[in-house]
Amino acid sequence: MFQLKTVLTLVATAALAACTTLGPNYQAPAANAPVAYRAAAPAAGAELQRDWWLMFGDAQLNALEAQALQASPTLAAAAARIERARAVFGATKADQLPRVDVGANAGGLRTSAKATTTPVLQGHPVVFEGETFGLSASIGWEIDLWGRVKRQNEAAQAQLDASTLDAAAARVALTADVAAAYWQWRALADEAAALQRLRDSRAKAFQVAQTRFDAGSSTTQDLERVRAELAAADADVADLPRRQALVMNQIAALTGQAAAELKLQATYSLPAPPQIRAGLPSELLQRRPDLAQSLAQLHAATAQVGIAEAAFYPSIRLTGSFGYSSEDLGSLISAPARLYNIGPSISLPLFEGGRNKANLAGTKASVDESLAAFRGRMLQALREVDDALAELQGRATVVEAQNRTLASSGQALSVAKSRYDKGAVSYLDVTEAERTPLATERALAQLRGAQWAATAQLVKALGGGWGAKVEAQGG
Template structure:
């Protein structure tokens, strides 16, 4: 009998390896273009996992470290990874036999009125006493159609998707921190330029007021200069609000109160170029695209699980133990008991449930595939947008630099003529208008360039696929 049981196990294991229902996962084609629409620089810095270190800014390094440590978004992503790992472990357990051991001590008495009560000499025979038992049970589902295998495959894919979700969250967080930091520094540059413009407008108003009092100018001239001063005052007054909003955002990203955030301003230079690579490289560079493929993998495995529901399931069960009314005779041959054998379950009528589940699983595959393609298109657009921003801003900066150079020369001429007594000081302040306004515009443009740099970093995956991906942090 024992030999038959072992033979049954061996045959069942062989059958379990014979068939796995459902389609095997195959990664879809990315259908990426040969090049980005915007001209991508072929030379430039290569992004690494801790990409912000390439800028050599200790203040930014500290903010990024604080954000990575304190971010609730990353903490939630890490918890999702642990949950997916636990689900995967529980699913893999279904591939192995399940063994349980139990013991019991039971008091019992049979009924004298039951239809199953034995009768001897017209008198019912009842039994009363205590019964002790020790028993081990074995259960194992034969994975004849690969249902358990597909479950483990889907759980592994979901675990991969959770890990990639955490990586994508890290990329987004670090890029957002850098963008907010650079925006704050750009506002600090703009504040200095704006203050110089406001001071120039104040001097111009003083000159205009003096000329008006002396009858040398009209009310229209005075009010025009007064309006320009008021506009500059309004811009200066609004700047602290804009800076506070950026600081609040940066504080939230780094997990600290805004009142405790202390930053030192430093002028922004032109951002360095970052090599964008080819569109076909995005699959290896962006964790969100890899996550989308992992979700497609999980959905594909669910089709096999749904198909297996149409076929019989076979389960091997058995138990072995001892049962005796006397504890002293418990572990003895006469007290031994066992049972074993296979059980089969075949779905006959499910009211269309299995068919509906299969249709739903296939629809989920179609949805996941469409989601991947949509995410790929969005990724390509994000890179193109960032490259277009950088190229467009660079062209405007070049034009503004020419404006600044020409207006600076005009200002020098006006000051020379003022020193010679050829023009009034009001002419000098008027000549200051264009260079000071251009300085403010350049501060804003540099801020836009650095914001586009952060956008490009995020669009390229933030160095997720780089060689140092295994580094800590």
């Protein structure tokens, strides 16, 4: 009874002492975001949802995104990291509870007649021989006096959060990369059509130039100039399959399949991308999972400081065992065969060669490193949004200028055709007038692809709708 009271007293004392948790409590640092982005952001636009690509209504893009989410090795690896972190968290959480073990044993026993500890009776060694049977249960529990176990759980939970956010960031990056590659492929299809029209025009111009040269009405210089332009167009047409194959290979890799298995239906006339609301820089922390992941890693590093500080203080464990031991199996479960052992054990570090001090310094340095990493990632996030907005704004200005060029050159081509119909100019003048509008069509196809690439960049920079997912869950 005395021992039981002692144990209960220790437990009560430990419960009061457990209110002490060493180490700093985590506090999220200030984001220090500017009031607005440097580049002009549209005041209105589409709001990104979790499956943001659905807003474009492109069945092929939807199918590619679904394939990527299902088969991407990158996402599979991220999911495995979540399961590993969840397992670590489960194992760490178990340290809060007592550990109970049960066991049973049976065997023969004979003591040595020659051992130093062998008892001697009347000059003869006493040897014990017989069978033994045992049944026991043991319990062990660390009293978390200084919050070490609590901080371990806190760190493990933060690491689990970081792994989950890492997977979310991987999803955002993957879906944006798939869309960017797909839109590049579509832009190449438009460019190929414009380039083929340009090449056909150059071929007709060469035929006219050759006829005029054969008739003696043009010089060798005129013929070779047109021949060179046709050769340049032929080279561009010949290079397109290589460029298209590289984009197809990229799409296949992103969607987790071999390039030979990927089949896409060519579609033309890529439209202008819709405007996407960028919001305020201060919203990035809620919109980007990689920033939230960086904060979770900072949280885990902060909790590690408390674990390192607890190593300087004594640890107390309550241990106990209860069971039965008998030479006769029939009388094993009986009062005379009962045995038990219960009591606390205390461990106090006295000399460890500066190990605990070094560990504490290392954990504090990890906090500083994680804080610097967060600030660096925040600056990078702001830059990525600004870059995408500047790219969209700049490309839109160039597209507007190219559209004016296309309109003016189209009118010039109409005049040249009208004069050709009246016999005022030769067909070579018509093909010369086609040069600018056809080249402008190709340039516009390339610019449209650049605009969509910048749109994918902006989607990724804004977090790809991850924030909308969090709000939906919170509601």
